[in-house]
Amino acid sequence: MKKLFNLEKIKALSYPPFKTLMIIHFLLFFLVILVVSRIHFSIPGFSVKGLYQFPNIWEFFPWVASWFNIFLTIVLITLVGNEFSFKTFRQNVIDGLDRNDLIKGKLILIFTIAVYTFIMVLIAVLIFGLIFGISLLF
Amino acid sequence: MEKVLQINNLSKNYGNIRAIEDVSFEVKKGEVYGLLGPNGSGKTTTLAVIMGILNANGGSYEWFEQPFSKLSRRRIGALIETPNFYPYLTLWENLKIVAKIKDADEKDINNALGIANLLKRKHTNFGHLSLGMKQRMSLASVLIGNPEVLVLDEPTNGLDPEGFAEVRNIILSQADAGKTIIIASHILDEVEKVCSHVAILKSGDLIANGRVGELLSAEETVYIQTQKPEDLIKSLKESDLAKEVYSSDDDVAVVLNTDLNSGDLNKFCFEKGFTLTKIQVRKQSLEDQFLQLVK
Known part of the structure; x- marks a missing residue:
């Protein structure tokens, strides 16, 4: 598993479109939540500020993050597609990987990206939730 | 002498098209074995089957007198068809992937690049190499993990005379080092100069095999x-x-x-x-x- 993870790490981290799309995903997510946090809008029963407070923030941030999942999808499709267009899947099998290992490797990649976005959203939720929660106290 | 590869009545069809039929031959340790035939004769198919990329429709093959397994694959370095690497990765990164797959030491990378005369280019992206360098890079990847057997499919394909000579010298130096080498080629000169034994394929049939010297004399x-x-x-x-x-x-x-x-x-x-x-x-x-x- 560690070997497959390391292989996918080398393949992905050195791939310029991977870095670009992941940075775009990260920036767009934080840009949206920062911009929305500056909006002072409220109607009876709803306030934008309320979205940044616990427990609403647990639903709001993952919802915003889901808008940009398209970038992650493109990254994954490109990385898997590359293996076929560069015929490197075939080369990996020649070099000694099982066909199952290749599929496992890509599943590990998908899982890793999922974990990364989960952690990114979790950290954002904790930071913004705490900031907006504390600011309400004062 | 120890048998490295034994092929018995190997057959492979692509739908209704017969690629190879009843191909049988054996390769012994230390031999440089050429698979010679015109385009479409079944050379690459034979190599792809014995490397486990394609499943045979009939017959059998053994590596090191045992059924083909992950362990036997570790003892073989193979290049089938064109050099297949990640063009956006450097040579070193590409070979690092190969070394990880083969559980080889990363020290092997520099050694292999040195043999292929690509050490100075190790931080160049694979996509930026000339065809000759790509072929040499393929040879470098084949050498990772110091395999006992090299399986090379048209290693001099598309090379100019200088590149041809460079690749041929690398192959000969590996043969001198005692490695068993199986080369598929349609270039007669290459087979004549490099191989000790040759099998000739035509339309999927093995029509002759033996020592190059015997076939000639x-x-x-x-x-x-x-x-x-x-x-x-x-x-x-x-x-x-x-x-x-x-x-x-x-x-x-x-x-x-x-x-x-x-x-x-x-x-x-x-x-x-x-x-x-x-x-x-x-x-x-x-x-x-x-x-x-x-x-």
């Missing part, structure tokens, strides 16, 4: 000219003098039976009343042999 050909070549061919075919008689441009080419020589042929022609205007003994080149076999 056994087939000494006498080229003769006369005013009535058709009659001479007929007479020779009726006699037990010639193993094979065929027309070659303006000449009649005669492959004599063992223990006979050009003097015997000359005597035969004289006795039959043919006046020879030319008699030339030529050791048949691999090309002549090859063309004759695939005709």
Whole structure:
């Protein structure tokens, strides 16, 4: 598993479109939540500020993050597609990987990206939730 | 001598198209074995099957006298068809992937790049290399993990004479180091200069195999000219003098039976009343042999 993870790490981290799309995903997510946090809008029963407070923030941030999942999808499709267009899947099998290992490797990649976005959203939720929660106290 | 590869009646079809049928041969340790044949003869299919990329429709094969397994694959370095690497990764990164797959030491990377004369280019992206360098990079990747056997599919494909010579020297140095090498090629010169043994494939059938030296020396050909070549061919075919008689441009080419020589042929022609205007003994080149076999 560690070997497959390391292989996918080398393949992905050195791939310029991977870095670009992941940075775009990260920036767009934080840009949206920062911009929305500056909006002072409220109607009876709803306030934008309320979205940044616990427990609403647990639903709001993952919802915003889901808008940009398209970038992650493109990254994954490109990385898997590359293996076929560069015929490197075939080369990996020649070099000694099982066909199952290749599929496992890509599943590990998908899982890793999922974990990364989960952690990114979790950290954002904790930071913004705490900031907006504390600011309400004062 | 230890058998490295044993192929028994191997067959592979692509739908209704027969790629190879009943191909059998064996490769022993230390041999440089050439798979020779025109395009579409089944060389790459044979290599792809024995490397486990394609499943055979019939027959069997064994590596190191055991069924093909992950362990035996570790002992083999293979290049099938074109060099397949990640163009956006550097040579070093590409070889790092290969080293990880083969559980080889990363020290092997520099060593392999050194052998392929690419050490200075190790931080260049694979996509930026020339075709010759890509082929040498393939050889470097094959050498990772110091495998006992190298399987190379047309390693000099598309190279200029200089690149051809460079790759050939790398292969020869590996052969001198005691590695067993299996090369598929349609370049006769490459096989003649590099291989100790050769198997010739045509339309998926194995039509000849043996030592390159034997294939060459056994087939000494006498080229003769006369005013009535058709009659001479007929007479020779009726006699037990010639193993094979065929027309070659303006000449009649005669492959004599063992223990006979050009003097015997000359005597035969004289006795039959043919006046020879030319008699030339030529050791048949691999090309002549090859063309004759695939005709």
